[in-house]
Amino acid sequence: MGLDLPAQPLEKSAAASPYRVLARKYRPQSFGELIGQDAMVRTLGNAIATGRIAHAFLLTGVRGVGKTSTARLVAKALNCIGPDGQGGPTIDPCGVCEPCRAIAEGRHIDVTEMDAASHTGVDDVREIIEAVRYSAVSARFKIYIIDEVHMLSKNAFNALLKTLEEPPAHVKFLFATTEVNKVPVTVLSRCQRFDLRRIPAEALVDHFRRITEIEQVSIEPDALLMIARAAEGSARDGLSLLDQAIAHGGGEVKTEAVRDMLGLADRGRIRRLLSLLLAGDASGSLAELDEAQALGIDPAALLRGLMEQLHAASRAKAGRGGDPLASAEERAASEELGASLGWSQLHRLWQLLLKGLSDVSLAPDPNEAAAMVLLRLVHAADLPDPAALIARLQGQGEGTVTAPTPRAAPPPAAPRAEAPAPQPQATSSLPGSFRDLVSLLEAKGKPLRAVQLTGQVGLIRFAAGDIALKPLQPLGANFARELEADLRAVTGASWQVTLSDGEAEPSLAAQERMEEERARDAILAEPSVAAVLSAFPETKLETVNPKDAQHA
Incomplete structure (x- = not known):
């Protein structure tokens, strides 16, 4: 794996240097170590190989996906001279020549990094504008890396525009930002933009596993998966969590310790709670929530766990399979859940959970909000599936309409047994279109x-x-x-x-206009009408409203 400092023997690195956090220690030192960004690496490789190197690059993406690391790698790729000192720009910098080592250690005189969060003014940009006039001291290109570029002031951006559009041939700009929408369009149009993607959980799991092997740390597979999922596509966030988990477990990472550290509920608890919700058991659902609260489980994490279960069930129902990182038992449970629920119920529960997650984040007491969300879910689970309702109305179903998930129904009261169910009467004359x-x-x-x-x-x-x-x-x-x-x-x-934004029919008004146009074209195609129009060229075919005709 790549290090900030020159490569050292793994068995000696820990004793020879003070401890560095994993996110710094394993910062990528080559494009081959940059995980999850294959499309960008391929584009940059082709550009360097063909000599079509842009004068400015904009790297955007969420935190921890490799924006600043990529900028440094590009700087190395453009200035690498190879072990023999005769090499040119390459997508595979050697890492041993003086420019590569100096850039990796942050001491190269021709590669300037600036944090726009602390250097936001026009004076800071003016220094760059003055410096670009001079050639590089020892490198092939003079490179400016500006991190969090969206933090520059409006005047600073304006001052940079002319230089950014027509920089000297020896200057390259590399911008990194997490909020590309705050970068002026005039700047975006002058840069070659790369959107770095969130790193898939599968790639993070493999990456973290290799690191734990190098660090000689014992970690349980489920703990590794939890950390990868909690990272939300960010390698840096995941490595920070892994660092914390290693310290928490004293060099041995257990699943339960990671779950407690992240405030997560185990999957068995999530499945048990979901079963209670679908069965309409309000008391049991709240009891499960109280127990989770006593264990210190974050209520938002509990709702996210329910959403993960529903998402996995929806994928299984659509024939796309469950989470590839899940166990065979979890995939089987997802398939069973997807088969037992209708699409409308899955969509309804998902929307309720999505809204509930927002409520929990805004509520003064998240646990109270979570309890109300669970009660709404209990009520929604008891609603009949529209497909079953339609079948009942069409006389294809059983004598009663029931929710798709089996549940124990209380015995009916005597008066209700004598009277017919009111629902079919209320809906027997529903519009047919x-x-x-x-x-x-x-x-x-x-x-x-x-x-x-x-x-x-x-x-x-x-x-x-x-x-x-x-x-x-x-x-x-x-x-x-x-x-x-x-x-x-x-x-x-x-x-x-x-x-929804799905494929839809035209509006009724548009359909009426199309019908009128078809009728008009049919009339104009009649031989007699065509003859009249030919004899009287100024004749027009008009549509007359019947009400207007009565008053004429």
Whole structure:
């Protein structure tokens, strides 16, 4: 693995130098050690091989994916002279020549690193502008690495523009930022941009495993997986957590210790809680939450664990398999869960958890917010699947509509046994099409809602009690909820409205216009009409409203 300092024998490095944190010790020293950024490395390699080297590069991405490390590697690649001193720019810098070693140690006179967070003013940029006029002292290129470039002031950016657009041939600029949206477009247009991706958990697991082997640290596979997932695609964050876990365990990393350190719930607890929620067991779900709270488990981590379970079940249901890093037992559980839940229920639970995660982060007491989220999930799990409801309405289902997940139902009271269930009566006359539904809204005193559904949305899916729409215009944050309330008022049945960016039909208004155009074209194609238009060229075919014709 690469080190900040020149390579040393592994067995001697710990004793020969003071301790350095893993994130510094294993900073990539070559493009081959840069994990998860293969596309960028390939592009840079081709550019260097063909001599098409841009004068400015912008590296963007979340924290810890290798932006600054990449900038230093580019500086080495452009200035490497090879072990014999005769080499040129290369994607595989030797690491032993004087420019490579000086850049790795941060002492090369022609490679300047500047932290824009602490040097934000125009005076700092003016120093760079003055210095670029002079040739490099000993390197092939004079290179300026500006980290967190979005922190520069507006005046500083403006001062840099001219130099950035037409720098001297011996100067290269390398910018790094986590917030590319704050960089002016005028700067972006003058740079070759590379978006560094989050590093997949599988790649992080392999990377961390190699490091623990070099460090001679014993670590359990599940602990390694937890750290990789908690890193959220950041190698630096993951190495910091690994460092902490090694210190916490005294050189031996156990799964339980990592779970306690991260405030996570074990997967068995998550599956048990999800089963209680789907069974509608409110008391058992809250008891599980209380136990997790007593163990110091973060309520947000608990909700994220539930979301992971639902995501794995959805992937399994779609035929894409579960998490490749999960055990065979976990993948089998995901397949079983996906088979037992309908798509609408999976989507509904996911949206509730997503909203609940936001509530927990904003609430004064996260545990209270988590409890309310679990109660909402219990209620949602008890709702019937729209597909089962439709089957019942069409006479294809059993005598009662039940939730897709089995649960013990209380014995019915005597009066309810004598009276027919009210739900089929309330929904027996539901509109059979989306167009009929819009007409019903207009007839029932909801003209504004009918106008919205006519011209501002496209239909993705329609079934009794379930609509999916694609907004064609801004509709407001509460549109779906308000539409559900209006549909319940005019039909007497519960509806689920989903807004999505999927493929949709044209709006009803657009369909009407297309029908009018087709009818118009058919009329114009009639021989008699064509003859009239030929004889009287100024004749026009007009559409007349019947109401207007009555008053004419």
